[in-house]
Amino acid sequence: xxxxxxxxxxxxxxxxxxxxxxxxxxxxxxxxxxxxxxxxxxxxxxxxxxxxxxxxxxxxxxxxxxxxxxxxxxxxxxxxxxxxxxxxxxxxxxxxxxxxxxxxxxxxxxxxxxxxxxxxxxxxxxxxxxxxxxxx
Numbered sequence: 001x002x003x004x005x006x007x008x009x010x011x012x013x014x015x016x017x018x019x020x021x022x023x024x025x026x027x028x029x030x031x032x033x034x035x036x037x038x039x040x041x042x043x044x045x046x047x048x049x050x051x052x053x054x055x056x057x058x059x060x061x062x063x064x065x066x067x068x069x070x071x072x073x074x075x076x077x078x079x080x081x082x083x084x085x086x087x088x089x090x091x092x093x094x095x096x097x098x099x100x101x102x103x104x105x106x107x108x109x110x111x112x113x114x115x116x117x118x119x120x121x122x123x124x125x126x127x128x129x130x131x132x133x134x135x136x
Contacts, residue, residue, distance in 0.1 A: 002100070039064045046090075046116075047109040053085045054105065065106045076100075086112060092119050 017028035042051040042065045051063040058072045069079070079099050086094050092115045102108045 038066075040066060042105060042109070044109070046113050047105060049089060050086075050105060050109050050112065053082060053089065057081055057085070063105055065104075065109075067105050068103045069105075069108075070103055074103075090116060092116055 011030055013030075017025040019025045039062065042048045042063065047065055051065075054063045054067070054069065054072070054074075055061070057078050058069075058074060060072055063072070069082070074082075079096060083094055083096055083099055086092065086099075090112055092112065094111065094115060098111060099108065102111045
């Protein structure tokens, strides 16, 4: 399995809690106690803005720049929502596989910065071509 699909925490249960329909009652499962790593505040505008997006999506109070999206409770559906919010906030499109690979906040922020710069350079090139065509 890819890294993002391997469970990061395991809880041993003798019996799964079930609903009246016989399905696993996810709400009754015990909460996983995660040892918080060393916190380092997000640096720069991109990391800070991305940390706020993570906080909203994951329902956590603070996000370290070394935090892993999946360790904080993220999953594939939340990555899709994150992609949408990144598009809204930063004005760029990030492919889902790239977000899945860059699971740490600092890595996603670096990716976003690179894509913003690339997008800006493409628009400058398009404007230059347009000006050149008009000068003929």
